Amino acid sequence: MFKIIAKDKNTKARSGELTTPHGVLKTPLFFPVATQASVKTLSNEDIKECGTQAILSNTYHLYLRPGVDILKKAGGLHKFMGWTRPILTDSGGYQVFSLAALMKVREEGVEFQSHIDGSRHFLSPEDVVELQLQFGSDIIMPLDECVHYPAEKDYARASLKLTSEWAERSKERFTVYGSRFADRKQQPLLFGIAQGATYLDLRKEAVERLVDIDFDGYAVGGVSVGEPDELVSEITQYALGLFPEEYPHYIMGVGTPVDIFDAVSFGADMFDCVMPTRNGRNGTAFTKRGKLILRNSIYTDDFQVIEEGCGCLSCKCGYNRAYIRHLINSSEILGLRLVSLHNVYFYVKLMRDIREAIETGVFSEFREEFLRNYR
């Protein structure tokens, strides 16, 4: 299912291939975020043009809207949205805990009110796995509780206990359904999410428990939730070091290009983050020489494309900074789209370049050069 293709000689960076029902993913890999079945402002054609291998969507959001019935009638999420490549769905645990109102966590699962219309819902870990199976997701994430920073150790320990039990129940339900897939290649992957807040001993316990249960891949959850940068890096490195090497490693919700280089060097294979699209909608563009805040008045009469030599549609078609700034200042949607397009391309291209650097044995040199220019 996961094959390591190349390993870096100086770090734990590696490249690999992860086989999913909708195709093989080359890692390290970035998933643009399509929370509500759309990578914000972009069409499928736009994101394919960026070289995107796979996208991430969200169970909590899809469950509330359009709802699983519509997705089933459509023949699954892929057919509903017309996306033919792999989709990873997050369980929506994070969203239940951050967006939903009147949330109550019980051992059985989580009770909450919809942030859209206030309707009451209950989801068990089993429900969350079944929903994702019905969506036709390629990579399924179990329900977990994402602990915010800072968290008391007692709370973090209790939360981890629950998350671990949910992980086990998720695997059980997934296994029951596994037999439905006549062809093993059509069976989605189920990942385990290691929580544990900022406590290394809890992180260790979390991973050991997950490895016992046995998942198709392992994810670090609950980082970048408000803790200082050094802690993010320390926990990421520590947790990744505990994951079994021959399985794919996923860092959820991370991050900046700098974070990505760090995590790759610690052995991470998969990333998702709203940063390229959220920044795009704020008019902030990623370039090899750092971020450009295109609302800034210095771009008023700057008629260069966002980044010379960039292969994204915005730069290839010649849209200039002054025009994009004008569009953003004038609340013209095209401006948000052009910067989002550029940023998604930037992230996808960065991952491709990292992969190539690992495979040609020059990851450290590439990283150093990139970071020197970027900072």
Added chain:
Amino acid sequence: MFKIIAKDKNTKARSGELTTPHGVLKTPLFFPVATQASVKTLSNEDIKECGTQAILSNTYHLYLRPGVDILKKAGGLHKFMGWTRPILTDSGGYQVFSLAALMKVREEGVEFQSHIDGSRHFLSPEDVVELQLQFGSDIIMPLDECVHYPAEKDYARASLKLTSEWAERSKERFTVYGSRFADRKQQPLLFGIAQGATYLDLRKEAVERLVDIDFDGYAVGGVSVGEPDELVSEITQYALGLFPEEYPHYIMGVGTPVDIFDAVSFGADMFDCVMPTRNGRNGTAFTKRGKLILRNSIYTDDFQVIEEGCGCLSCKCGYNRAYIRHLINSSEILGLRLVSLHNVYFYVKLMRDIREAIETGVFSEFREEFLRNYR
């Protein structure tokens, strides 16, 4: 400059070719509206893919933002926005009178406060022509006063007197600048706008005065400003009947597909309207069988494309109604874009079909069939 290619045998419909600095326009023709140098939600590539021959932008808006200095530095509006085909710019008279605050009309011109930042401005008819020359517009419209419905005849008469004087001054200034264009083919066109509210005698007076001044084309202004449908049709037909036949005839701000068929049959050649894009952003799609309000719950599980057999990007790529409805309900920008794309394609294709029907001698039959299905 304007060549009539074919005339319908039953109506005054005709097809033609209008030569502009950025290319030859085949008429009848629809201009998608790019008020602020962007056809809302769409890229240049999107609107070209729709078959768009030319777009319309707005002097009032461009003058305020990004401003003429930026446009001059960019090398003109075409280079600023990366659009290589013809651009018609409206004078912005309508916007000064409807959007700007503390507006004062004097014989010299119009004084107003920006709707963006409250800054004070004065524009004479001469200024408005010069602005459009500096933008590098292909078709220039003079400053006029658009009288709203209903209007007292005395007011309408006084307003028309001013508009006619401004038209004359616009032509004079345009002529002074005309000598700057070494190559006649690089010289933009200046159209005259016939006002006169709902009074046929004033409409007649307006056209006679404009024809005396001698413009490159003639436009009907001040229709569809709140008057009943029958009046729109009556005034349009009357005014068009007064225009010299061998010049291009432009109906400003019109309209529905039904309005367009009417106006074409009265001899109109050019149209612009926000309808396809504004409806697109409301989730209303034009089809051969009338409008679809995609927010409607009947589309919740309708997995057809907007219109079977349609060649627009949204339909060609297979985006279905249920998904588009989901996007619109979820405030996802892609939904607005997909419907806008479809609608602009629909309008542009409608004009192409009308043109072909005229040229193959079947305009009346085509019109009848279209309207039978559409209503």
